[in-house]
Amino acid sequence: MKPVDAAVIGGGILGCFAARNLRRWSISTVLLEQAEDVCTGITRANSAIVYPGYDNKPGSRKGEMTVRGNAGFDTLCQELEVPFNRCGSVLVTYDGETLPRLWKKWEQGVQNGVPGLRLLTGGEAEAMEPMLKPGVKAALYAPSTGTVNPWQLGIAAFENAVKNGAIPLLKTAVTGMEKTESGYLLKTTGEDIFCKVVVNCAGLSADRVQELLFPPSVRLHWDGAEYLVLDKQAQKPGRIVFHQAQSCGKGITAIPCVEGNLLISGVRKPIAAPYATTPEGLRALYAQAMDLLPGLDLTQVIRSFGAVRPNPYRQTGESIHDFCIENPAPGFFSLMGIKTPGLTCANELGMYLAEQTAAYLGAERNPDFDPHRNAIPKTEDPEIVCQCEGITRSEILEAIRRGAATVDGVKRRVGSGMGACQGSRCSFAIEGLLEEVRHGAL
């Protein structure tokens, strides 16, 4: 391959948005992803919340990017044709002890410029969300909070980056790096890549990728979260409900997703196996969910899953709370341990990396950049493959044409297998279509 201006390592949501935004300039860009598809790492297992921006300290990068990222979501999702629901949120507390935390968040939110933020009495919160257990002490209402499907958004950014000329190199892991006179040489499991700028978006491995060339100043320690997904039929709150826990960190969260399911998240713990759930974690999740929303019908749970968070620590042991963007040498940028609210800020972080790269390279704006991406259209094809979600054969074939290489890749593009049967009725047929395409029969 000819030398390129920028090489993005990692095709999670952050790498996809970095590549998309780099193409706003005349910066030739490759995106290297070790898996056979994009958005299969942290991006596929998270809470899907577009945060309002009251959780972060005024003046912090997180605080500023979250409020700006949130405000830009309607336009972003229109450009990329991804569903977005600005459903709002209530953060509730049931005891006097945690009230000061709620007030602090209100103060931070006001200082950060979060629109429409309002403190509610317990009665107002219970009237707003009748499923809440009675006895709410106070609540913080944020109308700008929303939900979006994280992998759909990441895949849309990826497709738009490629449409604008970014070169995807999937199944290509970066295994080594050298400094050259004009930039960097990336050793990969495929061909060698010469580039002027490296943009390291390797998620859980970002510290190890940087370490291929520079001594680490930050280490990522992983911990986890567990989730329950309830069927669309289940009764659910109208807004996202956060429970202000007594311990630091958030308590349980109930998220009415854009697809219509209810997602329950909580319980962070040291993890033994990444992305795995545990019997004790799920038991605690069930108990806390019933405590906060006693009317929940947990027989409607159709799936559980585990998630992994990379927590950045300095070598001194100090934990880093703000977004950590390392720049160990000219033309080398690393996103280190970008956890919540990385989804909310994906476009902002990508834009920051693109601006830094453009300034370093002295690049011009790309006059041909087109921010628009077409979603896979719903079709009237009578051949329905996924009965639960009404996904047709032609929609599945379009997903495969756009790069889905597995049943899971198809799911993440058109939503097949996300209904009550969780793919038990359609996976076989989808695998058959993938086989036929692989063998050129379709």
Ligand SMILES: Cc1cc2nc3c(=O)[nH]c(=O)nc-3n(C[C@H](O)[C@H](O)[C@H](O)COP(=O)(O)OP(=O)(O)OC[C@H]3O[C@@H](n4cnc5c(N)ncnc54)[C@H](O)[C@@H]3O)c2cc1C
């Ligand atoms: C439990 C949890 C809940 C969250 N909830 C929210 C939320 O509600 N709202 C919000 O705003 N944010 C949320 N976040 C944060 C958000 O999900 C993340 O910030 C974001 O998904 C991180 O994306 P990423 O691209 O860095 O990582 P990933 O999606 O993991 O992508 C990194 C990619 O790099 C690839 N890679 C690694 N090493 C190499 C290599 N050597 N060569 C090539 N490729 C490589 C990996 O295969 C992977 O695909 C949550 C995070 C967690 C963990």
